[in-house]
Amino acid sequence: MEPLIDVNCSPMECTSLSPSAPIWQDILAQAMTGELLAAMNYTSLSEMCEDPAEVADALEHSECERGHAAAFAAEGRKIGVDVTNNVDAKHWKRLRDAFLRCITERDFFGCLIVQEIMLESFAVASYSRVGKVGPGSLGQTFARIAAEEGEHVDHAMAILRAERARDAQRFDDKVYRLHLDVMTTLAQMLAKECKDGHCEVCHASCVKPSLFEVSLSAAELRGASLQQYLKTLDMLGIPGEVTLTWVTQLPV
Amino acid sequence: MGDSVAGVTARARTIGVDLPLSVDFALIGHQESWRAAADVLAVLRGPERTPLPDDEIKDILPWIPPRAVCHVDIESIAGANARGLYIDSFIPPDRLEAAYVHENIARVRKAAACAIKAGAKIVSLGGFSSILIEGNFDQLPERNDTVFTTGNTLTVAFIVQGIQKMCALERLNLSRSTLLIVGATGDVGSGCVRCLAPLVRRVLLSARNVERLRRLEAELQADGVQVEIATDLQRFSAEADVVICAASLASPSLLLGRIAPDAIVCDAGYPKNLSPTAEMLRAKVFFGGLGQITGGMKFTPDFHGVLNRHPFPDVVHGCLLEGMALALEHRFEPFSQGRGFITQERVDEMETIAARHGIYLAPLYNADGPLGDGLDARWNGREDESMVERLSRTVESSF
Numbered sequence: 001m002e003p004l005i006d007v008n009c010s011p012m013e014c015t016s017l018s019p020s021a022p023i024w025q026d027i028l029a030q031a032m033t034g035e036l037l038a039a040m041n042y043t044s045l046s047e048m049c050e051d052p053a054e055v056a057d058a059l060e061h062s063e064c065e066r067g068h069a070a071a072f073a074a075e076g077r078k079i080g081v082d083v084t085n086n087v088d089a090k091h092w093k094r095l096r097d098a099f100l101r102c103i104t105e106r107d108f109f110g111c112l113i114v115q116e117i118m119l120e121s122f123a124v125a126s127y128s129r130v131g132k133v134g135p136g137s138l139g140q141t142f143a144r145i146a147a148e149e150g151e152h153v154d155h156a157m158a159i160l161r162a163e164r165a166r167d168a169q170r171f172d173d174k175v176y177r178l179h180l181d182v183m184t185t186l187a188q189m190l191a192k193e194c195k196d197g198h199c200e201v202c203h204a205s206c207v208k209p210s211l212f213e214v215s216l217s218a219a220e221l222r223g224a225s226l227q228q229y230l231k232t233l234d235m236l237g238i239p240g241e242v243t244l245t246w247v248t249q250l251p252v
Numbered sequence: 253m254g255d256s257v258a259g260v261t262a263r264a265r266t267i268g269v270d271l272p273l274s275v276d277f278a279l280i281g282h283q284e285s286w287r288a289a290a291d292v293l294a295v296l297r298g299p300e301r302t303p304l305p306d307d308e309i310k311d312i313l314p315w316i317p318p319r320a321v322c323h324v325d326i327e328s329i330a331g332a333n334a335r336g337l338y339i340d341s342f343i344p345p346d347r348l349e350a351a352y353v354h355e356n357i358a359r360v361r362k363a364a365a366c367a368i369k370a371g372a373k374i375v376s377l378g379g380f381s382s383i384l385i386e387g388n389f390d391q392l393p394e395r396n397d398t399v400f401t402t403g404n405t406l407t408v409a410f411i412v413q414g415i416q417k418m419c420a421l422e423r424l425n426l427s428r429s430t431l432l433i434v435g436a437t438g439d440v441g442s443g444c445v446r447c448l449a450p451l452v453r454r455v456l457l458s459a460r461n462v463e464r465l466r467r468l469e470a471e472l473q474a475d476g477v478q479v480e481i482a483t484d485l486q487r488f489s490a491e492a493d494v495v496i497c498a499a500s501l502a503s504p505s506l507l508l509g510r511i512a513p514d515a516i517v518c519d520a521g522y523p524k525n526l527s528p529t530a531e532m533l534r535a536k537v538f539f540g541g542l543g544q545i546t547g548g549m550k551f552t553p554d555f556h557g558v559l560n561r562h563p564f565p566d567v568v569h570g571c572l573l574e575g576m577a578l579a580l581e582h583r584f585e586p587f588s589q590g591r592g593f594i595t596q597e598r599v600d601e602m603e604t605i606a607a608r609h610g611i612y613l614a615p616l617y618n619a620d621g622p623l624g625d626g627l628d629a630r631w632n633g634r635e636d637e638s639m640v641e642r643l644s645r646t647v648e649s650s651f
Contacts, residue, residue: 192311223315230317240319240366247316248296252308 018079023214024138025081026207027130031142032072033085033092033201034123039065040087041099041115048103048111061152068145075138089200091189095119098181109163113175116156117232118182122190123149125228126221133215157235164237172238179246183229187250190222226250274371277336277579279324279572280363281378281559282343284523289313289345291558292321316342318363320370322555326576327547329610334579337370338551338559339363341381348380348502348523357384361393368398373584376403376575379522383500386439386591401578402588403571405602406611408443410570411496411520411540412599413613415448418516421616421623422536424493432456432492434485434506435499437464440520440541443594444496445472454478456488459499485509496540497525504528511535519618522569528619538616538623543573546610563622567614574602580609 042062049055069085076083087096095114102110124146131143164171189199194206208218226247233243283289286309293313294303304312324336341363343356360381367375375398377385382402385392392400419426429452435441436457449455449472457479459465465481472479482488486509493512498520506525508517511532518540519526526537542562549566551559560567568576578587587602588594606612616623 192308219311223312226312227315227317230319234317234319240317241321244316244319244321245296248293248304249298249301252304252312 020214021079021081022203023207023210024079024134025076025083026202027214027216028072028076028081028083028138029085029201029203030207031123031127031130031145032069032083033087033089034119035065035069035072035145036085037087037092037096038115038119038123039063039069040096041111041119044100044103045108045111045115048106048108064148064152068148071141071145075141078137084201084203086201090197091185091199092201094185095182098178098185101181102178107174109160109171110174110178112156112160113178114182116153117160117175117236118178118186118229120149120153120156121229121232122186122225124153125224129216129221129224153232157232160236168237172242175233175236175238176246183246183250186225187222187252190218190225191252192218192222275323275337276334276373277324277575278367278370278372278375279336279338279378279575280341280360280367280375280381281338281572282341282380283345284379285345286310288558288561291561292340292555295553295555295558296321310344313342314344314347318342318359319366322559323552324576325550325552326545326580327549328580328608329547330580330608332580332582332609333547334576336576336579337367337372338555339366343380345523346503353384356380357388357391360384361391364395364400365393368393368395372398374398374575374578375400376572377401378403378569378572380500382571383438386589389586389589397584399584399586400589401574401586402439403569403574404439404443405588405594405598406543406574406577406606407440407520407541407570408447408594409599409603409606410543410613411440411444411498411518412447413603414538414540414542414616415494415496415516415518417613417616418518418536418538418623419494422514422516424514424516426451426494428453429494430454430456430490430492430512432458432485432488432495432508432511434458434495434497434508434525435521436481437461437468437592438498438500439588439591439594441496441498442468442592443599444498444520446594447596447599448496449475449477449479452494454490455480456490456492457481458485458488459483491515497521499525501525506530508532536623537618539618541570542567542614543570543606543611544568544614545573545576546612562614563617564615573606573611577602577606577609577611581605 039062042058042065046055046058049058073083099111099114102114127142127146131139131146134142193208211217230243230247234240283292290309293309318339318341320337321340322338324338327333341359343359377400382404386402389400431448431452433441433445436445437459445468455472455477457465457468460483462483469479469481480488491510491512493515495508495511495515495517497506499506501521504524505527507527507530513534515535517535517537519537520540544564545566545568574587
């Protein structure tokens with residue numbers, strides 16, 4: 001399956017005169033990469049589904065995520081930077097691989113858990129924070145997309161709650177296995193510093209130490225993301241004391 | 253990785269799924285210090301993982317939504333038992349000031365919602381949870397069959413018992429003493445005033461709100477009590493020889509100033525009231541409001557000595573013990589609510605209930621360790637942890 005947008009990573013120079021433009025360039029690059037990965041995931045899901053309604057639903061979600069990626073690219077152009085993406089960057093690739101394992105196992109609920117509960121929690125929370133501090137239309141775009149991603153989570157919630165009602169223990173075990181895989185990677189991405197080398201998405205050195213210049217911080221984005229994740233798991237009905245243990249055991 | 257998966261899944265089953273959904277009681281608390289918060293997170297992370305660095309803890313904790321941390325099983329000496337939940341509101345230890353009041357009330361409300369969802373029949377509000385809610389019970393969520401108690405009546409009972417015990421140990425005649433209560437118009441402070449004023453020669457009342465002070469003064473004067481009020485501790489005309497610190501302070505910052513050199517001082521605050529820099533070389537300071545559940549208490553997972561960081565086993569703050577005592581008694585009623593309703597009669601009633609189930613005044617101690625006869629009864633037959641280990645931790649505790 002080929003993505004519709006070129007995902008080759010090519011280092012771009014920042015041409016904007018704004019001192020914060022290189023920071024926004026990297027934030028947009030991470031967001032765009034995440035959206036493209038989500039689009040690829042939904043396309044893969046559509047290929048696994050048999051029910052025409054589910055196929056259509058997955059393809060609609062995929063288009064929506066591509067639209068988000070395009071919106072982030074457009075925001076970059078407005079501030080004079082090229083927004084690159086790299087779904088093969090090490091962390092993002094691991095997330096994609098985790099999703100593809102669910103596809104291979106034809107695990108529809110696993111796919112939803114990875115995409116809607118884990119990756120979307122991260123997106124909703126981090127986009128919301130960026131939306132609050134982003135200048136002008138850039139901030140508005142992040143806030144709008146955060147709201148739309150939240151609707152995706154709501155859509156999946158009803159399906160997943162019904163599945164959990166059938167066998168809570170089995171469902172929780174599945175979530176925990178996927179948590180170890182996906183959330184461990186997300187926690188490494190969200191760590192305050194990238195200790196294991198360049199993330200392969202930022203255009204130069206790691207953007208995290210510079211986030212304070214645009215009133216953000218890696219710690220805040222991580223905290224908000226994990227909080228959103230815990231709240232989403234609460235909504236699924238998984239006991240809070242259990243999910244607290246899961247989250248506190250993540251790497252930092 | 254395989255081992256940790258199995259381990260955590262097994263523990264998740266133990267604390268999350270196999271246990272009955274409904275509990276008798278819930279305890280809502282928060283950590284008093286970053287050290288205490290770090291220890292809680294270390295238990296949750298498990299011994300096989302490196303503890304989180306302090307800066308990570310300060311980054312992470314404020315984002316944790318209120319939720320259950322562990323189950324608490326208690327036994328009565330009368331044979332009853334009860335199962336409860338400890339729910340942490342995860343109020344960051346450095347965000348107890350007034351500036352965070354709305355945020356913190358929201359946290360307590362969410363913690364209350366967790367207790368209601370768990371089916372708790374009675375909920376005790378510990379520490380600042382009680383202070384935040386005592387005048388705002390209508391702000392708690394819809395509660396079906398769950399009742400809430402601040403637990404302040406049993407806290408008052410243990411403070412008063414502690415004062416009487418310390419006076420006996422130090423051979424201080426309480427009836428000839430001058431009693432100073434800091435935070436006198438609060439629920440705990442005013443309860444202590446009502447219980448102790450008839451027993452002392454003179455009462456000095458200190459609080460921030462002068463109108464409330466005047467009302468309390470008038471109430472006591474009507475009963476013939478010799479009373480003086482001041483918002484400034486330096487303004488009293490006499491030195492106190494018995495002091496109760498029950499102010500709602502966000503951190504230990506209280507300097508008492510003029511007190512008798514050999515005064516007995518009860519620090520009943522949560523967090524503690526007295527500043528570590530307070531120079532009271534000859535004063536006899538003890539931590540008040542603490543009780544001990546002698547029938548036994550068990551945490552699942554094991555937070556023994558982490559949530560209850562005292563140099564004695566099964567010691568818990570009176571406010572939380574009140575909910576446990578009422579659960580053991582099967583009296584699911586909001587025993588302590590609002591501010592200023594704690595009377596000697598109510599204290600007597602609560603003491604009787606607690607004692608029936610083996611809940612008594614805890615052995616006395618302070619930051620330096622056990623006091624007086626506390627040494628005689630300190631382990632209650634349990635010696636699973638050395639005194640050195642217990643005292644190596646700070647004495648702050650959410651329980």
